[in-house]
Amino acid sequence: MPAEPTKTTATRAAIQGLDPGAFPPPADLKPVDLAAADRVSGLDALELGPKKEKGRLGLRIWNSTWPKLLAIAIVIAIWQVTVLSEWKPIYVLPAPLDVFTVLKDLITTADFWNGVRLTMTRAITGFFLAVLIGTIIGAAVSRFAPLRAAIGSLITGLQTMPSIMWFPLAILLFQLGESAIMFVVVLGAAPSVANGLISGIDYVPRTWLRVGQVMGMKGFAQYRHLILPASLPSFVSGLKQGWAFSWRSLMAGELLVIVPGTVSVGVRMQNARDLSDSALVISYIIVVLVIGILIDQLFNFADGKLRKRWGLTEP
């Protein structure tokens, strides 16, 4: 890098006891057109408009929470009315309050949390395996045209396949073991992840590609600086959908493939059914639902952040 030339100003010259006149001020000072600058910044200010007031945090949380609370209240009310109507005997369809008592007792036991931990470990391992495999397949399919012709539609086909259909084969292949469950979870989730990446790469706007090309992006640089970041929103949607599929496959797997000696959420639920303990079965349904919703919220949060950053939604 060339060093900046040292400028000796008149002031500095005076300090050093030199003749200030020997160093006239630089002549290249251009007159600044202040009127033009004002026009530009005035226009910018007009076009940007005033900032919108977001409102207090508490109020915003309340606004997004009350419809959900209302929905839960309605469901519980319908449930209670059904119980009161004595449509089914109380030991088959217990009242909400009884179930909540059972649920409260359940979530205070260490056994329950061990089961949740096992199930979540499987879910996360399976999901990450699916993401890894889905990403590799997606990248390969979008890169090589013959591969796309060969398996592009197969990926979409796999997505519509109910994962429970894979279990008989999985059990034959891997016996009653973790591998059987993982096999189905990955088969359930990987196509969604792959598809998300493929459509993201396919829909990179043409002008962006042209801009990149003129900038001199080629090969790896083009992927790193343009195609991958540009396909991120679609990829995140794929991840979200992949999670939903892997969670469903996992629950089906835990009910069908009972690995000896493990007590996952699915196994416990199956046990509760064997004991005809309806309240416990419903409790587990609620647990699985809540976990599903929480993780979905996590994805929504990431998706929302991304969209806001990109300006894809109104702030």
Add this chain to the structure above:
Amino acid sequence: MSTVVRIDDVSKQYGSGSNALLALDHISLDVEQGEFVCLLGASGCGKSTLLSLVAGLDKISSGTLDIGGRHVALMFQEAALFPWLSVAGNVELPLRLQGIGRAERKKRALELLDIVRLNGFADKRPHELSGGMRQRVALARALAQNADVLLMDEPFGALDAMTRDILHDELERIWREQELTVLFVTHNVREAVRLGDRVVLLSSRPGRVIEDFKIGHPRPRRIDSPEVSGQAAEITDRLRAEVARHAS
């Protein structure tokens, strides 16, 4: 003065056989160092095609196109900024691709944003800016590419008249200060006369050079000045005659 872009007898044909479409028909055009040349024509005159050819995004069918290995930068009607990068990040990207270090990049990006009068917006996201501001970021990004020739494809086409008017002043100032060579495509006759040293009028389907107008009015010009209006009227008449030719 040296010739920066030499377009000699260039034709561009899309497809082949009976489906072939001749977009450009034996175009010859030279652009000198520091010149501001406007390409003007109605729809289908291949003006955007010509820019793509100069930019190297497309291949010519025949003739010679010589830019002497010079770098070009391209701007479109849409700013085409990358939404995952901040305003400064967008301007820094070409510098990054040139392998310039982080600190130097940051400094240079701020200087460029200063040139387009967007200091203070470095950390904003593109979507937080107005259309005119986004085009100025795109201009800063184009300047960051250190290009010898700036190719502009109707860059102000999507902006309102007031914003466009002000951006004409800005582009003229930056062109002069940065000693750029500009090839500017538009279908707006007044815009062409307001900005260009030369206005090259193209015919439609296929695109041919009809006439090369020298615009000698002193700068800075105003788009509503009598000289610009008068010259624009003359060129518009030629353009109308050309459009009418396609009536049958």
